Every structure is written in structure tokens, then in C-alpha cells.
Amino acid sequence: MNNTNTLISLRGVTVEYDGVVVLDHLDLDIKDKEFVTLLGPSGCGKTTTLRIIGGFTEPSQGDVFFDGVKINDVPPYKRNVNTVFQRYALFPHLNVYENIEFGLKITKLPEEERKKRIKEMLAMVGLSGFELRRVNQLSGGQQQRVAIARALVNHPRLLLLDEPLGALDLKLRKEMQIELKRIQQQLGITFLYVTHDQEEALTMSDRIVIMKNGEIQQMGTPTDIYNEPINAFVADFIGESNIVDGVMIEDYLVEFGGRRLPCLDGGFGKNVKVDVVIRPEDWEICKPENGQFRGIVKSSVFKGVHYELMVQAPGEEEEWMVHTIENHPVGSEIGLILTPDDIHIMNKMSPEEEAELVSALEADSILEDGEESDEE
Amino acid sequence: MTKKQNSFTSNLYIFIVMAFMYLPILVMIIYSFNDSKSRGAWAGFTTKWYADLLQNESILTALWNTLIVAVISSVVATLLGTAAAVGIQAMKKRNRELIMNFTYLPVMSPEIVMGVSLMLLFVMFGVDFSLFTVIVAHITFNVPYVILSVLPKLRQMDKYLFEAAMDLGCTPLQAFMKVMLPEIMPGIISGFLIAFTFSLDDFNISYFVSGERAQTLPVLIYSMTRKRVSPEINALSAIIFVVVLTVLIITNLNDVRKEKQLQKGGRRG
Amino acid sequence: MKARIAAAPYLLWAALFIIIPMGLVGWYAITDMDGNLTLDNFSASMRFAPVIGSSVWLAIIATGICLVIAYPLAYMISRKSGIGQRTLILLVMLPMWMNFLLRTYAWMTLLENNGVINRLLGMIGLGPYEMINTPGAVVLGMVYNYLPFMILPLYSVMTKIEPLLIEAATDLGCSPWETMKRVILPLSLPGIATGITMVFVPSVSTFVISVMLGGGSFMLIGDLIEMQFLGNAYNPHLGAALSLVLMAILLLCMVITDMFSNPEEKEGLLL
Numbered sequence: 001m002n003n004t005n006t007l008i009s010l011r012g013v014t015v016e017y018d019g020v021v022v023l024d025h026l027d028l029d030i031k032d033k034e035f036v037t038l039l040g041p042s043g044c045g046k047t048t049t050l051r052i053i054g055g056f057t058e059p060s061q062g063d064v065f066f067d068g069v070k071i072n073d074v075p076p077y078k079r080n081v082n083t084v085f086q087r088y089a090l091f092p093h094l095n096v097y098e099n100i101e102f103g104l105k106i107t108k109l110p111e112e113e114r115k116k117r118i119k120e121m122l123a124m125v126g127l128s129g130f131e132l133r134r135v136n137q138l139s140g141g142q143q144q145r146v147a148i149a150r151a152l153v154n155h156p157r158l159l160l161l162d163e164p165l166g167a168l169d170l171k172l173r174k175e176m177q178i179e180l181k182r183i184q185q186q187l188g189i190t191f192l193y194v195t196h197d198q199e200e201a202l203t204m205s206d207r208i209v210i211m212k213n214g215e216i217q218q219m220g221t222p223t224d225i226y227n228e229p230i231n232a233f234v235a236d237f238i239g240e241s242n243i244v245d246g247v248m249i250e251d252y253l254v255e256f257g258g259r260r261l262p263c264l265d266g267g268f269g270k271n272v273k274v275d276v277v278i279r280p281e282d283w284e285i286c287k288p289e290n291g292q293f294r295g296i297v298k299s300s301v302f303k304g305v306h307y308e309l310m311v312q313a314p315g316e317e318e319e320w321m322v323h324t325i326e327n328h329p330v331g332s333e334i335g336l337i338l339t340p341d342d343i344h345i346m347n348k349m350s351p352e353e354e355a356e357l358v359s360a361l362e363a364d365s366i367l368e369d370g371e372e373s374d375e376e
Numbered sequence: 377m378t379k380k381q382n383s384f385t386s387n388l389y390i391f392i393v394m395a396f397m398y399l400p401i402l403v404m405i406i407y408s409f410n411d412s413k414s415r416g417a418w419a420g421f422t423t424k425w426y427a428d429l430l431q432n433e434s435i436l437t438a439l440w441n442t443l444i445v446a447v448i449s450s451v452v453a454t455l456l457g458t459a460a461a462v463g464i465q466a467m468k469k470r471n472r473e474l475i476m477n478f479t480y481l482p483v484m485s486p487e488i489v490m491g492v493s494l495m496l497l498f499v500m501f502g503v504d505f506s507l508f509t510v511i512v513a514h515i516t517f518n519v520p521y522v523i524l525s526v527l528p529k530l531r532q533m534d535k536y537l538f539e540a541a542m543d544l545g546c547t548p549l550q551a552f553m554k555v556m557l558p559e560i561m562p563g564i565i566s567g568f569l570i571a572f573t574f575s576l577d578d579f580n581i582s583y584f585v586s587g588e589r590a591q592t593l594p595v596l597i598y599s600m601t602r603k604r605v606s607p608e609i610n611a612l613s614a615i616i617f618v619v620v621l622t623v624l625i626i627t628n629l630n631d632v633r634k635e636k637q638l639q640k641g642g643r644r645g
Numbered sequence: 646m647k648a649r650i651a652a653a654p655y656l657l658w659a660a661l662f663i664i665i666p667m668g669l670v671g672w673y674a675i676t677d678m679d680g681n682l683t684l685d686n687f688s689a690s691m692r693f694a695p696v697i698g699s700s701v702w703l704a705i706i707a708t709g710i711c712l713v714i715a716y717p718l719a720y721m722i723s724r725k726s727g728i729g730q731r732t733l734i735l736l737v738m739l740p741m742w743m744n745f746l747l748r749t750y751a752w753m754t755l756l757e758n759n760g761v762i763n764r765l766l767g768m769i770g771l772g773p774y775e776m777i778n779t780p781g782a783v784v785l786g787m788v789y790n791y792l793p794f795m796i797l798p799l800y801s802v803m804t805k806i807e808p809l810l811i812e813a814a815t816d817l818g819c820s821p822w823e824t825m826k827r828v829i830l831p832l833s834l835p836g837i838a839t840g841i842t843m844v845f846v847p848s849v850s851t852f853v854i855s856v857m858l859g860g861g862s863f864m865l866i867g868d869l870i871e872m873q874f875l876g877n878a879y880n881p882h883l884g885a886a887l888s889l890v891l892m893a894i895l896l897l898c899m900v901i902t903d904m905f906s907n908p909e910e911k912e913g914l915l916l
Binding site: 055056059075076077081083085087089090091092093102103106107150151154254291 | 536543547557
């Protein structure tokens with residue numbers, strides 16, 4: 001990684017609350033003008049990481065560097081960082097204009113300059129003409145825009161966004177995703193974005209950091225992470241997957257579902273148990289007699305752009321999830337083909353890890369990370 | 377029973393209870409114009425009791441004492457109580473519950489016990505009864521009410537507002553003044569008003585800590601009712617009733633108007 | 646966070662003027678005039694058991710009457726229109742804003758032997774009746790002064806009962822009486838508990854109503870305590886012991902209303 005343009009560095013950052021480790025020796029570098037997303041299930045430590053950088057939580061161990069300067073003891077109001085809070089945290093006693101003006105007034109910017117900047121900012125978020133509205137008269141999407149404007153008007157080097165779109169409905173969320181990306185590129189500000197929504201992460205980020213239990217699982221571009229998940233947790237968290245037991249016979253040859261198929265992975269050793277991950281959209285459907293696998297369509301659900309089929313061969317255990325553009329009626333028999341690069345081999349998860357994965361995926365709530373649990 | 381009969385019986389019942397509550401007051405107001413010292417017989421119309429009242433040195437002094445005590449004690453109680461509420465809210469759950477328990481103590485325990493306990497304290501440390509002791513006592517019983525009316529506002533407040541202010545460059549003190557204070561102001565004001573009225577009205581505690589020289593109006597009224605019957609008390613009651621009625625009507629009309637404005641604003645937005 | 650320090654002045658104040666005075670009451674209760682430890686004050690308190698008993702009894706009667714009057718009233722007010730509710734509640738609160746001494750004094754005027762009521766009765770050839778200086782007059786004074794304390798909490802729980810619930814109960818076949826018993830009463834229990842505490846506490850500890858309407862010949866525990874500190878009987882040690890007895894009675898009252906308002910906790914208490 002090129003060290004010269006690194007904006008934020010976390011080195012061995014650990015956070016503990018009453019003996020519970022929320023962040024475990026975290027190392028993270030964020031480059032200038034980068035859009036980085038922290039992605040993970042609730043309780044993975046992503047919000048805590050954000051709060052460490054914002055200055056609202058102190059690390060129990062480890063250091064935080066901003067532009068190469070250690071900022072562990074710098075209070076939030078002296079950091080050149082601004083935050084878009086989860087439920088916006090707009091000041092209810094102030095109107096839209098006054099909310100955006102708040103930070104500029106504190107830094108005693110001259111009135112003229114303030115006016116100019118706020119005008120620009122309102123235009124950018126599409127709220128020109130809303131200056132005198134009370135914030136609680138705005139819709140969720142409008143409040144969101146005010147929160148973004150209030151943070152960006154201070155020209156921070158780094159903007160922290162804590163699940164900023166969580167409270168919006170699906171359509172608005174999609175619009176805001178595109179808009180946030182546009183704003184980030186237009187202003188050239190570093191964004192650090194926290195979410196538990198993998199799609200959001202894939203859409204906007206230059207780089208995604210996947211976290212679990214206070215540890216980083218994988219970092220990389222959205223394409224890297226999607227195509228080359230490092231373990232079954234990442235594979236399952238990013239997109240949907242078929243994960244089945246398999247055995248690595250030797251390098252580049254794997255056995256699963258009763259077949260031996262060539263793959264691109266090696267270095268696991270001979271006859272080692274592994275997890276095999278297959279993305280549902282990677283299957284190629286063909287006539288039953290031409291398939292590596294064949295099976296009966298047990299169910300078919302239309303998902304908007306594709307059909308989701310569950311396919312199972314009579315007498316076989318494995319049930320495959322298959323995404324296809326063309327529907328196949330329930331009860332019909334089809335064949336399935338995989339090319340070697342469709343087969344992803346992972347180290348076997350321990351049973352505990354497997355249980356954790358299941359519970360992490362089931363915990364669908366937007367409850368926040370660790371530290372808030374002591375509140376009523 | 378039909379609906380009409382139903383509402384007739386309920387209206388009748390409400391009327392009877394209201395009559396029970398207001399007849400004594402009405403009788404007092406009528407007798408404040410009675411030209412006789414005795415309470416029973418009607419001996420013609422007069423306003424002399426009102427004139428006497430306004431020249432009665434001890435009543436005017438007591439009124440003045442009452443106002444001084446109410447103003448000082450409610451202001452101090454509001455400051456102490458608001459700060460306390462902010463502090464309590466920031467505490468861990470266990471400490472918070474512990475402190476709230478003894479905050480409830482003066483609210484729940486009988487006033488006479490509080491009066492007696494403060495009296496013992498002042499006697500023990502040789503503090504002479506004066507307006508000072510009355511003010512201290514009033515602050516003590518008022519602070520919990522301020523805390524109890526500010527705390528819910530703090531709890532309702534979005535807890536990220538404070539962080540948002542710091543994020544935008546406020547020092548903690550600035551964040552408190554510019555963001556938190558406006559948010560909890562309604563609670564502070566209602567706490568202040570409760571403290572002020574309780575202070576004006578208190579007899580049970582003031583009685584034990586006021587001594588001869590620092591009588592508040594309720595304490596004086598009590599000693600007047602004990603000595604001899606005085607129609608001036610009727611006049612005083614009438615005046616107080618009219619003042620209270622006026623204040624309540626004005627504030628209530630104000631509330632109604634604000635509500636209407638709010639509704640209009642809501643429709644516009 | 647440093648915000649906790651903001652509570653420090655209050656904690657200091659509370660220690661000085663709540664905790665230490667309460668400790669003094671406790672200390673006085675277990676010492677005699679010479680400062681020796683003793684339990685005599687408590688045994689002396691027991692000599693006044695009849696007074697304590699009648700205080701509790703009168704307060705219970707007054708609380709009961711308040712509940713009986715206030716419950717239907719609060720319900721009726723809660724079913725009125727918005728403006729009607731507002732006005733009526735204001736009317737309920739208005740007398741509370743007048744000093745209770747003045748309100749009690751008004752009843753003296755009415756109840757005296759040559760007072761307004763006896764004169765009116767005399768005009769139609771009845772009486773005079775001995776009304777003031779009786780236990781009945783004291784109970785009347787308590788009911789009159791503390792009735793709003795019962796109405797307000799009841800009203801506030803009842804306005805929160807949705808009219809839809811009542812319609813649903815009717816729809817499911819409840820008669821008005823059954824609706825009251827099965828829906829409204831259970832939902833208003835917390836209000837009943839609060840109301841009972843708010844009326845019982847000042848009633849059982851009053852020392853003014855009994856003097857003004859009971860004529861001083863009729864004593865309550867509040868009068869006993871007052872006499873030990875400011876009256877002829879001056880004995881703060883006995884007064885402190887009596888205060889603790891009063892606190893104990895109130896604690897018992899609160900425990901009982903708690904049990905009554907929360908059936909789940911009741912089980913815990915009984916076990």
C-alpha cells in the first residue's frame with residue numbers, strides 16, 4: 001500500500017467494554033479520497049471503528065493516526081472529521097439553514113462565506129429553497145440530505161457515515177446511494193461508510209472491509225471480494241451461495257456432491273476436507289443428459305430479474321440454488337454445468353464458526369454495535 | 377339506557393361533584409362582602425375587609441416573604457436540579473437508580489417528617505430560624521420535582537445530538553449550551569413552575585422552620601385561623617381565587633392558541 | 646464522561662439536607678434527653694396506639710370515599726370531547742391552587758354551630774346539628790382537600806384507554822358493566838394505586854385539618870408529632886420516634902398498593 005497518501009491509520013486498536021472485546025487488534029489504512037465501506041453483521045465492531053475515528057470512543061489499546069499524526073487524545077471537536085449520524089441527529093430547535101450553519105458558526109467563519117457555502121451545499125443536495133423549513137417537517141430522505149450537508153459544509157478531510165440510509169425505504173435508498181457516490185467524487189473527500197447491507201457496499205465502495213466479531217475478515221475491491229471470497233463467512237455474507245462439504249483430492253481437483261471436478265485452487269494438500277462455494281448465478285443450465293449434475297426443479301420463485309430455482313436430484317442429499325433468467329417449471333428435469341473458475345474452495349469452518357455464521361445472518365436487526373447494549 | 381340518558385346522568389354527576397368542590401369557595405367569596413364579624417349571619421354588603429387586608433402590615437410582610445422565598449428557592453432548585461438531572465442521566469444504571477431512590481424520598485415521605493427533620497438539623501447546628509432556613513427547606517423539597525421533570529426530556533433527547541454538536545466543532549460546554557439546553561428547556565420551565573407554585577403554597581414544612589420572624593403567608597393564615605375569626609381571610613381567599621383563575625385562564629387560552637397554530641403549521645407543511 | 650460531575654452539587658445538598666436530617670430523626674428516636682441510647686421513645690409511642698389507629702382508620706375512610714367519588718368522575722371526564730376534558734380538568738385543578746388552609750377554613754365557616762349550613766337548616770326548622778369538631782368533619786376535610794389527587798391520576802390512565810378497546814369489548818358481547826369490570830378496571834389499576842398513595846399519605850400525616858375541623862380535642866398522629874416539636878408537650882425524642890412510626894405506616898401502605906397494582910410482583914412478594 002502506498003503510504004504517502006494514507007489519511008487514516010489504525011494500529012492494533014482494541015476496544016473492550018466490561019471484559020467484552022468489541023475490537024480486537026484492528027489494523028486499517030484508509031487512503032485519501034477513497035470510499036471505504038465497513039461491512040458486517042450487527043455487533044461486528046464496525047460502528048465502534050467509526051466512533052474511534054470520530055473521537056467518540058477511546059481505544060483501550062492501540063493508536064489512531066490522521067495524516068501521520070497520532071490523534072488518540074484529540075477530542076472530537078478538534079478533529080478535521082465530520083459524521084453523518086445514523087438517525088441524522090439534526091437539531092430539532094433549528095431550521096434547515098441553521099442546522100447546516102451550526103459548524104461554521106462555531107468555527108466563527110464570516111457571515112458572507114457562511115452564506116455562500118450553505119447555498120452551494122443546499123444546491124448540491126437538492127434542497128435549495130428549504131432553508132427556513134423546520135427539520136421535523138422534512139421527509140426522511142430530506143433529513144438525510146440535511147445531515148449530509150451539515151457535515152460536508154465544514155469541508156472535512158474525512159466524512160464518516162454510520163448506516164445513513166438505514167431508515168429510508170428501498171427506492172429512496174437506491175437513489176441516495178448513487179447520489180452519495182456522486183457527491184464523494186465531486187468533492188474528492190474521503191468517505192468511510194458503515195453498513196450491514198452488502199448491496200449498498202458493493203454499489204458504492206472503492207474498497208470494502210468485511211468485519212466479524214471485532215476482526216477484519218477480508219479487505220478488497222467489491223469485485224475481488226465477490227469473486228474471491230476468502231472464507232465461507234465472506235462468501236455467504238456477500239451475495240447468496242451454495243456452501244457444501246467437499247474433499248480436495250489433490251491440487252486443482254475437488255470432489256463434492258458425488259462428483260470429481262477440476263478447479264483453480266491448490267495448496268490445500270491431498271484428501272483435505274474443505275467447503276465448496278458456488279454462486280447460484282454461476283450455474284449453466286443445459287439438457288439433463290449433458291449436465292455434470294442433473295436434478296428435478298423442486299421450486300421456482302420469480303425475483304424480479306431472475307428466477308430462483310431449487311434443484312435436487314432424486315436420491316441425492318444436496319439441493320442447489322440456481323439463478324436463471326429463463327424459467328423452468330417445477331417438476332421438470334434439468335442439467336447443471338460448472339466451469340473450473342465457478343468453484344471456490346475454502347478452508348473448512350469449525351462447527352462453532354458455522355453456528356456463528358448462521359446467527360449472524362439471522363440477526364437481521366439494525367441494532368448497533370456492542371457498546372449500546374448497556375443502555376435501556 | 378340510551379345514550380342521551382347516559383350523558384344526562386354523567387353530566388349531573390359531574391355537576392354535583394363540582395358543586396361540592398366550589399360551593400365552599402363561593403360561600404367564602406360571598407361572606408368576604410358581609411358586614412359582620414360573625415360568620416353565619418348576613419348583615420349587609422361591605423368592602424371594608426378588603427381595605428383592612430391591604431393595610432394589614434403582617435399580611436403584607438408575609439406576602440412579601442412568600443414571594444422572596446418562592447423566587448429564590450425555585451431559581452436555585454431549578455439550577456441545582458437541572459445540573460443534577462444532566463449528571464444523573466450520564467451515570468451508569470446502578471448509580472442512577474440508587475440516586476433516584478433517595479431523590480424520591482422527599483417526594484414520597486410525608487411533609488411533616490421533612491419539616492421536623494430539617495427543624496432538628498437547624499436546632500442542632502444552632503441556626504436561627506429566618507427566611508434563610510425557609511429558603512433552604514424549600515429548595516430541598518423542590519429540587520426533586522425539577523429533576524423529575526427534566527430527566528424525561530433528557531431521556532427523550534436523541535443521544536447523538538450531543539455528539540453531533542461536538543462533531544461540528546463544539547466543546548462539551550458549547551454543545552450543552554447550544555444543543556442540549558434548548559432541547560430540555562420545556563422540562564426546565566415546567567420544573568421551575570412546579571417549584572414556584574409548591575413554594576408559594578407550602579405550609580407543612582415552612583411551619584417548622586420559619587419561626588416568629590419569617591412567617592410566610594400560609595403560616596400566617598394558620599396562626600390567624602387559630603386566634604380569632606377574621607373576615608379578612610375571606611377577602612384574601614377571594615383575591616387569591618380570582619388571581620389563580622385569571623392566571624389559569626390566560627395560560628390555557630395561550631395553550632389553545634399555540635395548539636391551533638401548530639395544527640395550521642402542520643397542514644401547511 | 647465528565648457530565649456526571651454536574652450532579653455533585655445536588656448530591657452534596659441532598660446529603661446535607663435530606664440524609665443528615667433523616668439520620669438526626671433516627672438518632673433522636675433512639676436517644677433520651679440526656680443523650681443515652683434507649684428504646685423508651687418507641688414504647689412511649691405505643692401508648693398512643695389508639696391515636697395512631699384512628700389516624701390510619703380516618704385516612705383509610707377518606708381515601709375510600711375519594712376513590713368512590715373520583716372513579717366514575719374521572720371516567721366520565723375521560724369520555725368527553727377534547728375541550729370538555731380540558732375545561733373540566735382545569736376545574737378540578739383550580740381549587741388545588743388555593744392554599745389548603747383557606748379551603749379548610751371555608752368548611753369551618755360552613756360547618757360551625759352557628760355556621761351557614763346550620764342557619765339554612767334553621768330556616769326550615771331543623772337543627773342545629775353538631776357538625777364541626779367531629780371525626781366526620783375531619784374526614785370531610787380530607788376528602789375535600791385531597792379529592793383532586795385521586796381524580797388526576799385516574800383521569801390520566803383513563804384517557805389512555807382507547808375508545809376502540811371499549812367498542813371491541815362491547816363487540817365481543819360485554820355489557821357496559823362487564824366492560825367496566827373486565828377492561829376498564831384492570832387497565833386503570835396503576836392510576837388507582839397512585840391515587841390511593843397520593844390521598845392516603847397527606848391524610849394520615851395531616852396536623853391541620855384535625856385542628857381546624859376537629860377542634861383540637863380530636864387528635865391525629867400528625868398533631869402528636871407537631872406537639873412534640875412546637876407544642877406544650879415538647880419532646881423531640883418522642884416526636885422523632887412517632888415520625889418513624891408514621892414512615893413505617895406509609896411504607897406498608899406503599900407495599901400494599903404495589904402488590905395490588907402489579908399482580909406479577911405480588912407473587913414474588915408472597916414467595
